[in-house]
Amino acid sequence: MLAAVASLSVLGLTLGTVLGYAARYLKVEGNPLEAEIEEMLPGSQCGQCGYPGCSPAATALVAGEAPVTLCPPGGQSLALELADKLGVTADLSALEEKQPMIAYVREDLCIGCTRCFKRCPTDAIIGSSKQIHAVIGDACTGCEKCVDACPTECVEMHPIPQTLQNWYWPKPSVAA
């Protein structure tokens, strides 16, 4: 009885120690593909994809639970890159329906509470206490975090304005 208890204890301790060290020295650093995908994502942790941040989104992408078109700030180019990386075909139809939007501060309603720019993941809103805030359109990713933060509902989402700089010819519509 005593010999059995002793031998099992010794065995358990030895194997436990070995396993413990193995866990420490032979640790797998997550899925390397996930890290690569996360590197490709914008990293603004905006949550527009429905995941809490870019890292969980990358995990879902690798697991095949999320479509490559999940990232609105990344847009079409990112979707194509992701599809290329993951070896899937990108269905861009979902992306084309969703027009890229940017935030806009209605100056007559803004009270200068500073809440919106504290939430902005890309510092795209400038302003200070009791001063009207303004959005830098080029830096805005359209994550809508500021919309929820505003106490006077003065932040609105507008489509990106078309100018001579970003206009280009539409695709010719022909059957052939």
Next chain:
Amino acid sequence: MRSSAFKLFRIRGGVHPEGRKQDTCGQPIRELPMPALLRIPLQQHIGAPAQPEVRRGDRVLKGQLLATSQGLISAPVHAPTSGVIKSIGKFPAPHASGLPVRTITLEPDGEDRWIDLDPQATPLHLEPDDIAERVAAAGIVGMGGATFPSAVKLGLRERFELHTLVINAAECEPYLTCDDRLMRERAHEIIDGIRITLHGLQVNKALVAIENNKPEAIAAMTEAARAFDEITIVAVPVRYPMGSEKHLVQTLTGKETPARSLTADIGIVVHNVATVRAIGEAVRFGRPLISRVVTVGGGAVHEPGNLQVPIGAPVEALIEACGGLREEPAKLLSGGPMMGQPLPELRVPVVKGTSGILALTTAEVASKPTMPCIRCASCVDVCPCGLLPLEMANRARNADLQGAADFGLMDCVSCGSCSYVCPAHIPLVQYFNYAKGALVEQQRAKHKQEETKRLAAARAERMERLAAAKREAMAKRKAEMAAKKAREAEAAQAAEADDAATEPTDAPVNKLAEPQVGT
């Protein structure tokens, strides 16, 4: 000097569209009657829009600065006549999109009074940099249609070793005759402009390339250039797109410009013939670019002709001055029929790059239904850039932009020769224009994403720094509190010791004094 024995080189491809210049090439340039309102867009050039210098209600004189250039690649805008600024707002651009752009509206007062100019009697004694400065201040841009600021081109001599100035007077687009008329009527002014430009570039050889179908212009220019050995008038064969600068240079010198680089890389600068005339006017007389010659043509116009038009005149005023419309045009174009831009409406203004206004009838447009590609390779034969239009169009149509780019999409000059010859009437060049825009859009999106990443990282780093600073402050305060407590404890001990040693009457004073030192 005219060189009849000038050795020319053959370029590949090209087409021979019907010229249709006979309606306007015999008509002398007429002055357009001053319209009731001029609308002057702040962006009539490639680069950053100009910044207004005047306010609503201001009185301005002819040639007065209305808006200054912004940044390195930009051009100022001047008042085409004297009058009152009615407004500074948005107005549809003379562009296929018809999008509104910032525009100054000027109401002419009819006096047409000039501002004091700064003429230069001896422009050839100016420093080359002064010439570039005067050209920049005059708001001169490429008047062939590309509207690239000319002063930037004059500055190329600092970065490249230049040896030849080529004057592009090919005017290969059908219908257009504005450069032809300009050469017939103002040859001496053009030659003067060429000499000033040569001096500005510090180059001593100029080639003026004129297509064979303009014998009167060749004769007039040869006559005007007779006294100047450095200027050679060269008659080049009629073939579209002879007026594409890279192909013109290749015809004249046999040298091909490397892909996606400038003709300056092989030592040559190309200017349009109307542009050098404007350079001459600006440097010798101090006159800014405020008007240009425009061909008004097309079967739907009653009396086609060439007009000297103030910048900002509405297109409808030009058509009215040419007898109005014979019928509703099937297409209204700015520029030639091969590369011109459709205009959204008749109210849009003439800008510095408007070489022609064409109102084409249904018979002239002759659009036919698109048929499937039969892979006849006609487009490959005519492509002056040596590309495979059918393969590129195939990929552009199937949203494979990268595939199209791999076939050389970015080397396409959008001349439209492929669409012109396609027996299946496939809108080839239209596919390329779309695909180029979409590719640029993709690059912009990618750039934005990289910037987003940088901004997010910068924010995370800042947040981390803030948190660290907070932690540090907390730790410092804790340490101070601990130190204070320790001192108090020490003081209390010392006081107790004192209590024991000294008279009891002193003790309260000491106790009160000690903590104050600590705070």
